[in-house]
Amino acid sequence: xxxxxxxxxxxxxxxxxxxxxxxxxxxxxxxxxxxxxxxxxxxxxxxxxxxxxxxxxxxxxxxxxxxxxxxxxxxxxxxxxxxxxxxxxxxxxxxxxxxxxxxxxxxxxxxxxxxxxxxxxxxxxxxxxxxxxxxxxxxxxxxxxxxxxxxxxxxxxxxxxxxxxxxxxxxxxxxxxxxxxxxxxxxxxxxxxxxxxxxxxxxxxxxxxxxxxxxxxxxxxxxxxxxxxxxxxxxxxxxxxxxxxxxxxxxxxxxxxxxxxxxxxxxxxxxxxxxxxxxxxxxxx
Amino acid sequence: xxxxxxxxxxxxxxxxxxxxxxxxxxxxxxxxxxxxxxxxxxxxxxxxxxxxxxxxxxxxxxxxxxxxxxxxxxxxx
Numbered sequence: 001x002x003x004x005x006x007x008x009x010x011x012x013x014x015x016x017x018x019x020x021x022x023x024x025x026x027x028x029x030x031x032x033x034x035x036x037x038x039x040x041x042x043x044x045x046x047x048x049x050x051x052x053x054x055x056x057x058x059x060x061x062x063x064x065x066x067x068x069x070x071x072x073x074x075x076x077x078x079x080x081x082x083x084x085x086x087x088x089x090x091x092x093x094x095x096x097x098x099x100x101x102x103x104x105x106x107x108x109x110x111x112x113x114x115x116x117x118x119x120x121x122x123x124x125x126x127x128x129x130x131x132x133x134x135x136x137x138x139x140x141x142x143x144x145x146x147x148x149x150x151x152x153x154x155x156x157x158x159x160x161x162x163x164x165x166x167x168x169x170x171x172x173x174x175x176x177x178x179x180x181x182x183x184x185x186x187x188x189x190x191x192x193x194x195x196x197x198x199x200x201x202x203x204x205x206x207x208x209x210x211x212x213x214x215x216x217x218x219x220x221x222x223x224x225x226x227x228x229x230x231x232x233x234x235x236x237x238x239x240x241x242x243x244x245x246x247x248x249x250x251x252x253x254x255x256x257x258x259x260x261x262x263x264x265x266x267x268x269x270x271x272x273x274x275x276x277x278x279x280x281x282x283x284x285x
Numbered sequence: 286x287x288x289x290x291x292x293x294x295x296x297x298x299x300x301x302x303x304x305x306x307x308x309x310x311x312x313x314x315x316x317x318x319x320x321x322x323x324x325x326x327x328x329x330x331x332x333x334x335x336x337x338x339x340x341x342x343x344x345x346x347x348x349x350x351x352x353x354x355x356x357x358x359x360x361x362x
């Protein structure tokens with residue numbers, strides 16, 4: 001090799017690529033929720049420690065003469081992060097569309113994390129309502145981040161509706177069970193190589209997040225795993241490290257698993273090879 | 286208003302605000318928002334499930350039985 005030629009990864013390994021959501025380059029592959037922390041101060045410190053550039057927020061009823069929303073907004077704006085409002089708790093496409101409109105006015109953003117929830121126990125997305133709401137929101141100029149199941153057919157509908165980010169769940173919200181169906185996530189990755197995939201919900205441990213990134217997912221969105229940790233700030237840093245490791249591993253090109261063992265030490269030149277373990281020359285120790 | 290001759294109590298409307306039914310003299314959504322002390326705070330509003338932009342609140346007349354949501358930003362996942 002010529003000494004001036006830069007080192008290049010092998011041809012199979014994907015080249016490092018920035019993460020881009022709707023034309024905007026995003027520095028961190030961790031999106032963090034702002035709920036469930038022991039205190040507002042710990043929430044702020046956890047966001048800083050995570051390095052997240054995007055955090056999720058919700059809309060809730062304000063008390064008469066209340067300033068709760070304004071105080072929270074002041075706190076979060078001090079973090080200089082991009083806000084991704086959600087439609088958490090919405091049960092119908094109509095509720096979600098109205099909530100998205102309210103969020104757009106309040107936060108001056110056309111980004112919306114679209115949630116249409118089908119079931120109280122599983123908090124699983126209502127994929128029919130989701131597709132309906134996504135179509136309408138795209139028509140109204142929103143940039144939709146759909147919280148979805150991992151089905152390819154749902155992804156197809158959302159892409160057809162105009163979504164340019166996919167956010168499949170890992171497992172149900174708050175369960176911390178990790179990727180329940182990694183094969184389906186791989187399928188999404190294979191079918192939509194150019195659409196950012198963010199695993200949203202169910203991530204419990206940094207290893208789960210690393211797994212998602214190693215598989216080629218572009219980012220993860222999590223909340224409970226950090227907020228409910230004994231030390232949320234330290235856990236936020238742990239997730240950041242795992243996500244960096246997972247992404248680097250993906251870009252470095254993982255080996256393919258094999259059913260058969262393959263020696264890593266060279267076989268050529270192995271001593272005593274000709275004697276064999278049970279051969280005529282073998283003797284007990 | 287056609288009913289300016291009526292007594293004050295007759296002009297109160299029964300309106301549900303954030304899930305609580307109240308009697309209000311507000312005739313428009315802008316009045317109602319001000320009545321609830323949100324004049325200078327940032328809130329977003331919906332009436333009967335439809336978004337009403339801030340600039341449209343003054344023209345949004347309230348009727349008996351209207352269901353109003355007044356929301357602000359909160360923690361979320």
